Amino acid sequence: MAGKRILSGIQPSGTLHIGNYFGMMRQAIALQNRGDDCYYFIANYHAMTSMPEPEALRERSFGVAVDFLAAGLDPEKSVFFRQSDVPEVLELTWILSCLCPMGLLERCHSYKDKLAHGMEANHGLFAYPALMAADILLYNSHLVPVGKDQKQHLEVTRDLAIRFNNHFGEILTIPDAYIHEDVAVIPGLDGQKMSKSYNNTIELYGEGKAIRKKFMSIVTDSTPMGEPMDPDRCSIVALYKLMASEEELEELRKNYRENPEFGYGHAKQKLYEKYLEYFAPMRERRAKLLANPQLVEDILQDGARRARLVARATMEKVRNAVGL
Numbered sequence: 001m002a003g004k005r006i007l008s009g010i011q012p013s014g015t016l017h018i019g020n021y022f023g024m025m026r027q028a029i030a031l032q033n034r035g036d037d038c039y040y041f042i043a044n045y046h047a048m049t050s051m052p053e054p055e056a057l058r059e060r061s062f063g064v065a066v067d068f069l070a071a072g073l074d075p076e077k078s079v080f081f082r083q084s085d086v087p088e089v090l091e092l093t094w095i096l097s098c099l100c101p102m103g104l105l106e107r108c109h110s111y112k113d114k115l116a117h118g119m120e121a122n123h124g125l126f127a128y129p130a131l132m133a134a135d136i137l138l139y140n141s142h143l144v145p146v147g148k149d150q151k152q153h154l155e156v157t158r159d160l161a162i163r164f165n166n167h168f169g170e171i172l173t174i175p176d177a178y179i180h181e182d183v184a185v186i187p188g189l190d191g192q193k194m195s196k197s198y199n200n201t202i203e204l205y206g207e208g209k210a211i212r213k214k215f216m217s218i219v220t221d222s223t224p225m226g227e228p229m230d231p232d233r234c235s236i237v238a239l240y241k242l243m244a245s246e247e248e249l250e251e252l253r254k255n256y257r258e259n260p261e262f263g264y265g266h267a268k269q270k271l272y273e274k275y276l277e278y279f280a281p282m283r284e285r286r287a288k289l290l291a292n293p294q295l296v297e298d299i300l301q302d303g304a305r306r307a308r309l310v311a312r313a314t315m316e317k318v319r320n321a322v323g324l
């Protein structure tokens, strides 16, 4: 697969959680190490759909950049930038919007879900898949690593690219989603999909008593102590599996089935310790980056400069093709 253009974005709409890491960031980081041509960005225009305060938007965009770099994104290997530093994407959004039937957007689950969770229906939130399509198509992306919840947005993107090409000529690259089925949906504290909108997250860089308390609050069934527990239907095991070795996982599963002195409290403690160990190197890198904000800003600026070269070349072809 070497030599493909890989692209993904993450919204700076809150603190990153381990669902974001295992669902998307880890794949994105692994791909940069295979010699692919990777573009990753902070989707700050997207985050405006929930209308954060200006200072919060700026700070979170920066914070997510730090967190992604700390997680292993390497700016020597990947082009890393803030979405709004390449405003060409908005021109492409408009052009795609004019090709986009209302029905295509009306069918999007993510929009309906967000309304069901109390978000206000604004035009930006409704039209968001067109902006996401522009993000992807502007950079001629082949593969888009995302969690399963974004699959439908990738289908919208492909549909718009095909419509564009049919109408104006073969200009846009048709992308594919890259979804790791093993980690398609990471469960949250309550067993539903982990999401910042559901208040059930384990933060990527959580600290102190508060984070331990979260682990201890993971919902399990009510198998009494001494009875065998079912490892196949337990969020603790599902989360442990993401971080532990095969042997460690097998040991936990054995304890579930066979150890009468092992209860959910022990399992939660094991998971908590594994989490601290797994993310320790990233925490260290994060502390260093936080102490050097100028370095982070320079990385983002350099990324934007490189991204903009590709964006401008695509827009020149697109503008020409549509008659602008």
Ligand code: ADP
Binding pocket: 010, 011, 019, 020, 021, 022, 023, 024, 025, 145, 146, 147, 148, 149, 150, 183, 184, 185, 186, 187, 188, 193, 194, 195, 196, 197
């Ligand atoms: P949230 O649902 O917390 O708002 P985002 O929608 O910002 O998260 O997701 C950012 C990225 O992380 C997306 O690629 C998304 O698919 C992935 N992701 C988020 N939550 C999960 C999860 N629980 N399981 C798998 N992937 C996830």
Ligand code: TRP
Binding pocket: 007, 008, 009, 010, 011, 043, 046, 131, 132, 135, 136, 144, 145, 146, 150, 153
């Ligand atoms: N919509 C994605 C999310 O909420 C973020 C995103 C915006 C994105 N533009 C993108 C992901 C382009 C992949 C490619 O998670």
